[in-house]
Structures are given as C-alpha cells and as structure tokens.
Amino acid sequence: MALVLLYLVVLVLVAIVLFGAASLLFGRGEQLPPLPRATTATVLPASGITAADVEAVKFTQVLRGYKTSEVDWVLDRLGRELDELRGQLAAVHGLPPAGEAEARLEGTEAADVDAVAYDRPNPT
Numbered sequence: 001m002a003l004v005l006l007y008l009v010v011l012v013l014v015a016i017v018l019f020g021a022a023s024l025l026f027g028r029g030e031q032l033p034p035l036p037r038a039t040t041a042t043v044l045p046a047s048g049i050t051a052a053d054v055e056a057v058k059f060t061q062v063l064r065g066y067k068t069s070e071v072d073w074v075l076d077r078l079g080r081e082l083d084e085l086r087g088q089l090a091a092v093h094g095l096p097p098a099g100e101a102e103a104r105l106e107g108t109e110a111a112d113v114d115a116v117a118y119d120r121p122n123p124t
Contacts, residue, residue: 042057
C-alpha cells in the first residue's frame with residue numbers, strides 16, 4: 001500500500017514539474033494589449049441598424065457592470081434611429097410628426113391622456 005501511495009505522490013510531482021516547465025516555455029498564451037484610452041470596441045453602423053447589429057454590440061466591462069458612456073451612446077444611437085424611422089413612417093402615412101402629436105397631448109388633462117390608444121400587453 002505504501003508503494004502505491006509513493007508512486008501516486010511521484011506521479012503528481014512529475015505532473016506539477018511538467019506543467020510548470022510548459023507554462024514557462026510557452027507562456028500564458030496570446031494576450032491582447034488593453035485598448036488605448038478614449039477608444040472603444042463598441043460599434044454600430046452609421047445608418048440602417050439591424051437586429052443583428054444590436055445583438056453584436058459589445059460593451060467594455062468595468063468594476064460595476066458596463067462602461068456607462070458606451071451604453072449611453074448606443075441607447076442614443078438607437079433612439080435617433082427609431083425617431084428617424086418613425087418620422088419616415090409618419091411621412092408615408094401622412095401623419096403629423098411625433099413632436100407635434102406630443103405637443104397636442106401636453107395641453108390635455110390626465111383623463112384625456114388615458115383615453116389615448118397605445119399598445120398594451122395582453123393580460124393572460
């Protein structure tokens with residue numbers, strides 16, 4: 001029994017030595033240098049954002065979540081794209097732009113605003 005235990009200890013020691021030698025010889029692998037300051041890996045196309053573009057967005061991770069400036073930038077870009085598309089849709093259908101409709105609603109009372117139709121999730 002002691003002989004088997006001795007073989008096992010020697011085997012573990014040889015494995016540790018081989019692992020250490022391989023680590024020193026080959027290093028820790030290819031490491032990418034950190035991004036320079038004021039640059040980001042977060043990208044979106046200039047126009048015509050698709051669902052695949054949004055799914056492919058990557059944010060830089062920081063201590064507490066994602067880098068706020070990158071998330072804000074993406075949300076601003078998506079908001080502008082939505083406003084542009086809604087403006088085009090309103091122009092095609094001959095509706096007033098979204099800003100004018102909101103201005104008309106500002107002067108109404110709360111009871112009137114509740115009467116405005118909007119998409120609600122179906123209760124199930």
